[in-house]
Amino acid sequence: MKLARLDSEALPVETKALAKALLGCILVRESEDGKAAGRIVETEAYLPNDPACHAFSGKSSRNATLFGPPHRAYVYQIYGTSFCFNLSSECEGTGAGVLVRALAPTEGLELMQRRRGADRTRDLCRGPGRLCRALAIDRSFDGADLFLGPFLSLARDEWAPEIVRRSPRIGVTRAAGHRLRFYLAGNPYLSGPAALSPA
DNA sequence: AGGATGATCGTCT
DNA sequence: GACGATCATCCTC
Numbered sequence: 293m294k295l296a297r298l299d300s301e302a303l304p305v306e307t308k309a310l311a312k313a314l315l316g317c318i319l320v321r322e323s324e325d326g327k328a329a330g331r332i333v334e335t336e337a338y339l340p341n342d343p344a345c346h347a348f349s350g351k352s353s354r355n356a357t358l359f360g361p362p363h364r365a366y367v368y369q370i371y372g373t374s375f376c377f378n379l380s381s382e383c384e385g386t387g388a389g390v391l392v393r394a395l396a397p398t399e400g401l402e403l404m405q406r407r408r409g410a411d412r413t414r415d416l417c418r419g420p421g422r423l424c425r426a427l428a429i430d431r432s433f434d435g436a437d438l439f440l441g442p443f444l445s446l447a448r449d450e451w452a453p454e455i456v457r458r459s460p461r462i463g464v465t466r467a468a469g470h471r472l473r474f475y476l477a478g479n480p481y482l483s484g485p486a487a488l489s490p491a
Numbered sequence: 492a493g494g495a496t497g498a499t500c501g502t503c504t
Numbered sequence: 505g506a507c508g509a510t511c512a513t514c515c516t517c
Contacts, residue, residue, distance in 0.1 A: 338498075345498090352513080353513085354514085368512085368513090370498070370511095371499050371500080371512095372509075372510035372512065373500070374500065391498055419499070420498070420499075421500060425500095461498070464498060483499095
């Protein structure tokens with residue numbers, strides 16, 4: 293399928309709208325080892341003044357990217373073992389973002405398998421930590437402009453949108469119960485349960 | 492300088 | 505379904 297690189301103007305700035313708009317887009321990672329990519333099938337919104345958002349208690353060296361311009365890569369490490377990939381949202385000065393939780397692998401499956409030490413296609417990018425491992429995304433990408441560099445970028449193909457559903461966010465203890473997780477219905481690559489509520 | 496916390500993952504039962 | 509690994513980051517002394 294024909295892939296067209298996205299630019300920032302093609303994406304909304306508001307957090308929830310961005311979380312929904314990213315569904316179906318392709319996250320592309322090019323490196324010396326080759327190319328790997330996957331379709332985004334699950335995201336979570338972390339809003340301004342949201343107790344679950346890393347920006348909630350103010351700017352720090354870790355979360356500074358969230359307060360910067362929209363659509364930058366925000367990458368942080370969790371539990372000492374995993375990285376999580378987000379896009380910053382809202383205008384400069386407002387701390388908010390969108391977590392990418394799962395991809396349906398589309399390209400470079402062998403490379404992902406090598407990086408992950410796993411073989412099942414279904415599990416390669418099913419979870420925020422796993423997809424970062426599969427695409428070799430680490431903290432060095434924090435702050436990166438996805439529309440400039442060749443190494444990490446967003447693209448779209450001719451894929452037709454599917455039904456978007458929503459549920460509470462996964463693994464968050466504060467501000468639980470808000471339905472800010474968005475995912476494409478009926479795909480096998482989700483990192484968590486599929487609820488039946490429409491978006 | 493030390494303790495608590497966590498937007499997870501892999502393994503085990 | 506439950507549990508432990510493992511460490512950057514933040515908060516308190």
